[in-house]
Amino acid sequence: MPKRSNTAVICFSPYFGGMEMDAFRIAKLLSKSVETTLIVKHASQMDRHYRDEAKKENIRFESINFLSTLSPSIIFNTRKTLIKHNIKNIIFFGASEMISLYFSFLGLDINLIIRHGTTKSSPKKDFLHRILYSNVNYHIAICEHIATNVKHIIPFGPNAKVKVIYSSLRHPVKNLPKPHYHTEPLITLLHVARITDGKGQIDAIKACETLLSNNIQFKFICVGELDPDYADRFNAFIAKLPYKSSIELPGYTTDVSEYLKSSDIFIFPSKGEGLSNSFIEALSYGLVCISYKNTSFPELKQAGFKFFMAENGDINDLKVCLSRAVDYLRTHEIPLLNNTKLAQELFGEQRELAELIEILK
Secondary structure, eight states, rough: OOOOEEEEEEEEOEEEEEEEHHHHHHHHHTTTOOOOOEEEEEEHHHHHHHHHHHHHOOOOOEOOOSSSSSSSHHHHHHHHHHHHHTOEEEEEOOOOTTHHHHHTTTTTTEEEEEEOOSSOSSSOOOHHHHHHHEEEEEESSOOOOHHHHHHSSOOTTOOOEEEEEEOSSSSSSOSOOBOOOOOOEEEEEEEEOOSSTTHHHHHHHTTTTHHTTTTOOOOEEEOOOOTTTTTTHHHHHHHHTTGGEEEEEOOOSSSSSHHHHOSSSSEESSSEEEEEEEHHHHHHHEEEEEESOTTTTTHHHHHHHOEEOOTOOOOOHHHHHHHHHHHHOOOOOSSHHHHHHHHHHHHHHHHHHHHHHHHHH
16 A cells, blocks of 8 residues: 555544544554554543553554633643644544634644545535635535535535545454254344434333234343433333333443354444444344335445345334344344445445545645
């Protein structure tokens, strides 16, 4: 690969979900070819999770202490870091800190890349945002749906381009079992995401009513950190279920592969995603998958993946899809190797790295 200038991945999020994991994954990927620095918020979950791991991966690690997204600390300490390490490429994950970063970059020779992974609803084409985004060179969208959304929402400067770069798999498939028919009475369902409003856990659990009414034995594993602001609502919902003993909440894990290997159906009726990492991982492991018909899921269908799509927000249709998925599970060989092969082609690490390197200076 061609030699590229020093690069920084910036993510100031205090949380720890898909975006934050993607920021580290991209830094780790780039570090194989480019001198890479990861810049995060001091004492954030990213700071706690990745400080030691970054050193192991030969990623320079910097944390910046600040109280608000408009902060002199962000402005001066980010600028100091860029100059100190002669950084010419920035890949920024986020939006809230754009004002501070705009001033950090003033007068510097920076190739600014914004990475977009979620659907945004409110256009930001007012005068202030036109200034803030005027120095962006590339907007990376993780799927065509996000690319269309970015063009609608974000103001483009004179040199800005949008480029679709699919994420690579966080947990590549290893040692898949040979295709077989599901003959066991118990069916294992899986959902992987932060447990919060919009991610679809409650809709998925409601759909399991159809399994109960048809005397189908099941367990449903919801893997992910429970949002404290959502906990009371979610726990109250679970407590009232006649099948609450079938719901398992193991919490957050750094390696979801063991759950993917041991599950049968991946049900993910989210209200809206960019391109769900957990969903494409489930496809790559050959699980029977279910989603709502929204955002990027039709795009995956068009790409050739085989899975069930319920009408958006329709619980009854979701139940129908779940019943069909159970029938499919019992009448087709699992894992679905065509999905596995296609996922490895579209979401391969070397492909993503080559496309990222192409837009660096």
